[in-house]
Amino acid sequence: MQVVVLLAGIVDPKWRLERLALRPDTGQADETGLPKRFSPFDEAALETALKLRDAEPAVRCTAVVVGDAASDPLLRAVLAFRPHRAVRLDTSGLALWDPLAAVRLLGAALDALGAQPDLLLMGREFGDVDDGVLPALLAEARGCLFFGQAHAVTPAEDGPLAVRMRGPREEQQRLPSPALVSMTNDRGNRLRHPLMKNIALAKRETLEIVSPPPRHFARAVEARSLSVVPPPSRGAGACRILGGPLGAQVAELADYLRGWRGEVPQ
Amino acid sequence: MTAAIEADIIVIGGGAAGFAGALEAAERGASVVLLEKQPETGGSSAMSGGCLAFAGTDMQRAQGIEDTAALLARDLRQLGGDDADEALIEAYAANQLATYDWLKAHGQLFSPVLEASSGQSVPRVHTVDPADMVRLLAARCLATGRVQLVTGMAGRRLRRDSATGRVTGVLAEGSAGPLEARARRGVLLASGGFSRNPDLVRQFAPECEHAVFIGGDGCVGDGLRMAWALGADLRDMAQIKGTFGKHPTDELNNHSCLCVYKGAIAVNQDGRRFVDESLSYKLLGAACLRQPYGASFQILDEPILRSGDNEVRILDFERRLEEGLFIQADTIEELARQIEVPEAALVKTVADYNAGVNAGEDREFSRKHLVHNHGALRRIETAPFYAYPSTAAVYGTYCGLRVDPEMRVLDVFGERIEGLFAAGEVVGGFHGRAYMTGSALGKALVFGRIAARTAVGANSGG
Numbered sequence: 001m002q003v004v005v006l007l008a009g010i011v012d013p014k015w016r017l018e019r020l021a022l023r024p025d026t027g028q029a030d031e032t033g034l035p036k037r038f039s040p041f042d043e044a045a046l047e048t049a050l051k052l053r054d055a056e057p058a059v060r061c062t063a064v065v066v067g068d069a070a071s072d073p074l075l076r077a078v079l080a081f082r083p084h085r086a087v088r089l090d091t092s093g094l095a096l097w098d099p100l101a102a103v104r105l106l107g108a109a110l111d112a113l114g115a116q117p118d119l120l121l122m123g124r125e126f127g128d129v130d131d132g133v134l135p136a137l138l139a140e141a142r143g144c145l146f147f148g149q150a151h152a153v154t155p156a157e158d159g160p161l162a163v164r165m166r167g168p169r170e171e172q173q174r175l176p177s178p179a180l181v182s183m184t185n186d187r188g189n190r191l192r193h194p195l196m197k198n199i200a201l202a203k204r205e206t207l208e209i210v211s212p213p214p215r216h217f218a219r220a221v222e223a224r225s226l227s228v229v230p231p232p233s234r235g236a237g238a239c240r241i242l243g244g245p246l247g248a249q250v251a252e253l254a255d256y257l258r259g260w261r262g263e264v265p266q
Numbered sequence: 267m268t269a270a271i272e273a274d275i276i277v278i279g280g281g282a283a284g285f286a287g288a289l290e291a292a293e294r295g296a297s298v299v300l301l302e303k304q305p306e307t308g309g310s311s312a313m314s315g316g317c318l319a320f321a322g323t324d325m326q327r328a329q330g331i332e333d334t335a336a337l338l339a340r341d342l343r344q345l346g347g348d349d350a351d352e353a354l355i356e357a358y359a360a361n362q363l364a365t366y367d368w369l370k371a372h373g374q375l376f377s378p379v380l381e382a383s384s385g386q387s388v389p390r391v392h393t394v395d396p397a398d399m400v401r402l403l404a405a406r407c408l409a410t411g412r413v414q415l416v417t418g419m420a421g422r423r424l425r426r427d428s429a430t431g432r433v434t435g436v437l438a439e440g441s442a443g444p445l446e447a448r449a450r451r452g453v454l455l456a457s458g459g460f461s462r463n464p465d466l467v468r469q470f471a472p473e474c475e476h477a478v479f480i481g482g483d484g485c486v487g488d489g490l491r492m493a494w495a496l497g498a499d500l501r502d503m504a505q506i507k508g509t510f511g512k513h514p515t516d517e518l519n520n521h522s523c524l525c526v527y528k529g530a531i532a533v534n535q536d537g538r539r540f541v542d543e544s545l546s547y548k549l550l551g552a553a554c555l556r557q558p559y560g561a562s563f564q565i566l567d568e569p570i571l572r573s574g575d576n577e578v579r580i581l582d583f584e585r586r587l588e589e590g591l592f593i594q595a596d597t598i599e600e601l602a603r604q605i606e607v608p609e610a611a612l613v614k615t616v617a618d619y620n621a622g623v624n625a626g627e628d629r630e631f632s633r634k635h636l637v638h639n640h641g642a643l644r645r646i647e648t649a650p651f652y653a654y655p656s657t658a659a660v661y662g663t664y665c666g667l668r669v670d671p672e673m674r675v676l677d678v679f680g681e682r683i684e685g686l687f688a689a690g691e692v693v694g695g696f697h698g699r700a701y702m703t704g705s706a707l708g709k710a711l712v713f714g715r716i717a718a719r720t721a722v723g724a725n726s727g728g
């Protein structure tokens with residue numbers, strides 16, 4: 001079984017975003033120099049692929065990191081988990097916020113990889129700009145069965161089983177080939193830590209970069225500008241930092257708690 | 267015009283040493299200005315494991331643990347070897363119990379469980395919430411009305427009287443510009459170590475290149491260099507080592523995890539042990555960095571995992587298990603496959619080790635105890651089995667300025683640099699070769715108070 005996991009990465013939210021702009025004459029965000037990391041959804045998708053690989057010798061696991069050269073550190077991070085193959089799909093010139101264009105590009109890329117995946121895995125949101133529609137659109141375009149927001153995909157004799165929780169219910173779907181599953185993060189699919197040995201080996205490995213065939217991916221959505229919205233100033237929301245002498249703060253907090261009935265909004 | 271400020275004592279650094287020194291000085295009637303480089307105080311002290319090495323405490327007595335200043339000093343001597351300064355060990359041993367009582371009198375709370383850790387013959391790790399402890403000392407300082415705290419203000423150069431050579435103050439710099447801080451009685455360097463200055467670390471310990479570095483953001487060796495520029499002598503610079511037990515890829519936990527001190531063994535990527543695991547974790551760290559990839563695995567079984575102590579950060583195994591940091595398997599073979607070490611090698615290593623425990627003799631590395639002279643060895647035999655990936659992390663630099671037992675800084679000729687005192691991690695000579703858990707934070711408090719007493723003239727000869 002061919003499992004392909006698509007990974008986009010996001011700008012690392014640990015650091016405050018000071019600047020953001022479009023690259024001149026492109027529809028692309030200029031993320032030069034911004035540290036990137038995988039989102040929890042990316043990580044869930046990757047861990048699910050690794051679990052399938054570990055469980056079934058017949059599973060071939062390919063990881064595809066989508067991005068430009070700035071994403072190479074992410075590709076090395078993936079290599080440290082030793083999928084059968086890991087490639088970066090060069091997306092220079094494409095903005096993921098245009099889902100139709102992105103679907104065309106990802107489709108062409110999969111063809112360029114020569115991969116005929118039985119199972120495509122991706123995070124429930126793909127990169128910083130996807131609002132969650134990309135996985136479903138991609139499934140539709142590739143003629144895959146789509147299963148969204150899964151918590152797990154487990155191997156079984158008659159085909160892998162995708163599982164998701166909907167409130168108190170658990171839903172299961174036997175996956176035919178081809179299928180596309182978008183993953184949500186969950187305790188059970190938290191990404192493992194790579195071994196030091198494999199991190200060291202990954203540092204030395206030659207990276208495989210695949211560029212989709214030059215084709216014109218007409219964009220339907222054009223962004224004209226992009227900027228950082230400053231976070232709301234302190235005190236703008238319902239929360240307030242208590243001030244004044246410590247005793248007064250304690251008294252105010254105690255008053256508040258006394259009046260609080262513990263009602264939870266329905 | 268440069269702004270100026272004056273006090274009896276100028277303290278550089280707002281960690282445990284700085285606040286302990288400031289409080290002690292203020293309690294003795296001195297006025298103090300404490301300069302902290304960062305916007306927040308705390309330094310490495312606040313992020314530490316909160317383990318303090320005290321001996322002969324009421325807590326130990328209540329738990330039937332026999333410990334004395336003499337036994338503590340013996341352990342320190344044994345660990346430090348010839349490199350440790352006997353006079354500093356004596357100073358620590360003689361003053362630690364009073365510092366424990368002083369902390370308690372100031373309202374410091376200790377976790378009820380006492381543990382034995384690196385370098386300790388008996389359980390003497392007294393654990394505090396380290397950030398709370400620094401906050402408590404800071405609050406007590408301010409309550410005296412004699413301590414002025416200036417944050418965001420970095421000491422840059424020591425000022426000396428050109429005629430006498432006495433240190434008279436500090437030129438400091440903050441976002442608003444320079445500040446001349448004049449000291450009537452002395453300057454106390456409490457600026458911590460330099461674990462966050464890789465260039466300086468490399469200068470003294472190139473073998474630590476692959477270690478992980480963790481410490482307060484401001485711990486880059488400013489105080490060390492300021493005193494160095496005046497000719498201060500340095501001690502133990504060759505003793506910088508990583509501490510064993512840091513998960514190499516986990517960025518959430520700053521602390522080491524020492525399963526070995528509860529009975530685990532350490533193996534390298536070839537599945538072989540490489541050291542007597544009961545040694546000081548500083549020596550384990552050095553041994554680990556010499557293994558392939560500078561990394562290893564602590565191998566343990568279920569009972570050892572459950573024998574951890576969730577109140578002590580370096581022993582809180584269950585929490586790390588919940589965080590997914592342990593690799594778990596039902597058999598040693600399966601564990602070996604998961605960590606990609608040769609199965610047969612790991613199986614043999616564990617079997618040989620267990621046989622050694624049965625026979626009362628570890629043929630390979632002569633390990634006799636869980637940690638230092640404490641605790642009987644245990645077999646690794648009950649599934650599930652666990653591996654904790656471990657490398658070495660430099661949490662502290664354990665070396666620095668040469669001081670006399672009154673914490674006066676000495677120059678390269680062994681002469682006092684008048685008016686200059688040092689305490690905490692900026693001081694060298696105390697730890698020597700190896701390291702006892704709780705002796706760095708302990709040293710910060712104990713030596714900080716001694717330095718303050720000397721500076722205000724309360725110690726003999728001060």
Ligand SMILES: Cc1cc2nc3c(=O)[nH]c(=O)nc-3n(C[C@H](O)[C@H](O)[C@H](O)COP(=O)(O)OP(=O)(O)OC[C@H]3O[C@@H](n4cnc5c(N)ncnc54)[C@H](O)[C@@H]3O)c2cc1C
Nearest residue numbers: 279281283303309310311315317421458484690691706707
């Ligand atoms: C993760 C971790 C865990 C640890 N666990 C333990 C433990 O459990 N037990 C133990 O004994 N030891 C432990 N240690 C070591 C111990 O915490 C330190 O050695 C000790 O706290 C040092 O105290 P200090 O006051 O000398 O320095 P710090 O607490 O580092 O304080 C120094 C302060 O000086 C400031 N400073 C630096 N330069 C300047 C300047 N130029 N001007 C003004 N201010 C300046 C710094 O910003 C900092 O706030 C640990 C260390 C780490 C990092």
